[in-house]
Amino acid sequence: MEVGYPLPPPPEAQPEYVPEGPQYVEMSTPVDEDSWVYSRFALPMLLWVFLWILALFCLTFWQQTGDIKNQYNGLPRFPILRSTQGTHEAGQPTSLRSVRIASCFFGIIAIFGAFVIYFLRPKQSVRQGANFGCAFLLFLCSVLAWVAFGIAMANFQNQQTCPYNRRFTGQKCVFHTAYAIAAATLDAAVGVGAIISLLLLAYNTKANHWVRGPNNWEEAQQDAVETTKERVPGEVVQRNVGYVRRMLTGLALLGTLLCLIALVAFIILLHEEREHSIIMGPRGRGDRKNVADSNLPFEYPGWKTINTRIRYSLSGIGLGAILLNFLTFRSKTIAYIFAFLYFATAVLAMVAFGFDVHELRWANDLTCPAAPDGLGQDCTQGQFIATAVLDFFVFIWLIVYIVVEYVINPTPQCQHCDRAYELSELMKHEAVECGARPVRCEVCAKTMTKKQFDEHKSSCSSDHVRCKNCKVMVPKWGVKAHQEECPRWPVECNMCDGTFQRMDMPHHVTICPNRPTSCDACGETFRSKDIAAHRALCGEVLVRCELCDDIMQRFRLQQHTQNECPKRIVECDKCGESVTMFRWERHQQKECSC
16 A cells, blocks of 8 residues: 655745844843842951851850860959069060060951952052051051060060969979960061061052952953053063962961961960969868858859850851851852841840850959968959950841841842842943943944844944044045044145154154254254254354363364464474474473574
């Protein structure tokens, strides 16, 4: 059986193909509705909050009573014997600790500020002013570090640790010279590092190299304008100079920061070696009233366990959330989860602040007891007050970050088409890609959208012609007028008959070899190329006599050398000897042999 296939229908008449104009191409990707765009302030602010929470964690670990598993309720005050208070602690001047703290404060603030300015990319004037301010703080850090180094080197042999009960046991103080030498070495390292860092920071700020690379088209255009440099002809272009200088500056700042952190650790270590007292009774126990036979445990300097645990909780949640937030999560849901964790951390910080203030006020109302042997004591709360202040500042910075990042920072939208984009792509989209952005036709000077211009330029160009010299579109009726003003139209020089572009003619007039030039000696006018030959023969040009070095006009030189020059050579008519004119009379009277 034969199988037949139906014939295909006759082809329909196809419409004539009309080529379309250039189509708008979207290069950047709009932000998805479920994605979150972080502002440029997110990274430096998170780093700033991270440092505050880390400092709070370290203080909590330092001030806890007992260990992690077995904690005791302490009292936020530190008893110190009045006899040990003075201008020295642990064998070192108290001024040394103050100078080191000031040096670390200025250095850490300067380095953190330099990196914040690097990442934020403010305007060039603001960036330079702020970076020079950071360089000045580094200078103060270096000066204070060298002052601390000088004090430390004069007293490093006196560093010692004295047991708190040496009055009863007869124990002697132990010298820890190695600790003092290590701290002095860090002082010198901070001094050198701060000097190198401030020089690199100041130089690279002036050269506009200490700035993060551009993330979008607008930042690239801004960098191109700010770093414009006129190169000398033949100068070799060096590549990657900015990258190398940024790396050197960053490494110097990070190295100085590590030395500062190590110095802070030694400041705490040496401060803890000062002689202090523990409130105990004659039998080794005593309550806060120093009753010898009390069943209560003796007093521990520190916080209550609930204060310590609250701070550990907020430190763990805050540090963990920030570290996870450094990962590239783009989901809006995850962003809101992080916001909830930051808010919970802020609430815990405020709760810890309230508990700490209550404990500090209660401890301050108690009388500081005397030592078992009757010596007077003073109870200090400085380090515990610092912990409460850190609680408050952690709360403040977390609330500021939440408000700035999740309330003030909406998803950026294009001002022309109202579509949402990531901040790194928004500038490029608005300047180059958006079809709704306004553009101006170079032919008819009308303003329209980019999409309308793609359709308009094909019809607009039919009534215009392009100038073959300057490539500008000119209306057909205005070609003759354009020839009179076209900057690249060839014009003829009326002095040398050469042909040049109109925009080059003003410069050519100043260097044309046939331009009229006046002789500055006689005032006559010649062509520029002939003025040198004229000056070689001009009688009004000043010349110097080769015999007497007198200066005169050229037309008088011959008469001067023959009849007037005192150093011209004449021949004696008696003896025939050649003598100069100024010796003629003396020769006639005394020297002539005839």
